[in-house]
Amino acid sequence: MRFPALAALALGLAAVAAAPAFAQTAPAPTANWSYFGKTGPLVWGKLDPAYRACSQGHEQSPIDIRGAHLNKALQPIEFHYIAGPITLVNDGRTIVAHVDPGSYIEANGVRYKLVELDFHHPGEEAVKGRLSDMDVQLLHRSADGKLAVVDVRLVENPGKPNATLATLWQHLPVTAGASEKIEDMVNPGGLLPADRGYWTYMGSLTTPPCTEGVRWFIFEQELSVDRDQLRAFAALFRMNTRGLQDPHKRRIEATE
Secondary structure, three states: OOOOOHHHHHHHOOOOOOOOOOHHHOOOOOOOOOOOHHHOHHHHHHHOHHHOHHHHOOOOOOOEEOOOEEOOOOOOOEEEOOOEEEEEEEOOOOEEEEEOOOOEEEEOOEEEEEEEEEEEOOOOOEEOOEEOOEEEEEEEEEOOOOEEEEEEEEEEOOOOOOHHHHHHHOOOOOOOOOEEEEEEEEOHHHHOOOOOOEEEEEEEOOOOOOOEEEEEEEEOOOEEEOHHHHHHHHOOOOOOOOOOOOOOOOOOEEOO
């Protein structure tokens, strides 16, 4: 199922909230937050002083990717992902996939270790006003604490399920607070498109505390998932996407 009206909705409503994971990078929250109502994105910045960047920051994510500048100096991202067990956690806002240590990327001279994956329905980053049906965000951290997110946009393609997603979805924890350990060897690389061209910009985490200084890499090529895979996630999280944020004249760059 597509969401043709959601791009406009996201542009106008920050109440459509964000990617809930990345918990490992943030301090323990002192205030509850959600995607709707009195604790939704419009008031995140007021829920706790630690969340001030959610409303006052000038490098917030997600944004609408448009007007990108070609930068021939950008290097391809080198992926060094290994297969291993994965633990899926339903944190009440999304499914977080925690990976064992060992996987990492090299991006423009910096090595970032893969920490976790989380999923959004619909996708958070828009491209020329269009949101994808879902996305998966792969969070990485460098040795000096810098954060990088690789964003893969997922679109419905009937009859073309993603094999890695199929493995994960067999173990979906359906209750908030529940977790499932997948002992099978799962390689996160199965959630990457074949074409690794990307857009990049400086942004933030998309959930409280909305920490800035995060390097985003958004793949230009989308990844196919089938209707059943989309519906399985949507049955748990009808919408867990933060609205698009003001780019504040940030520079978006693209590979060739």
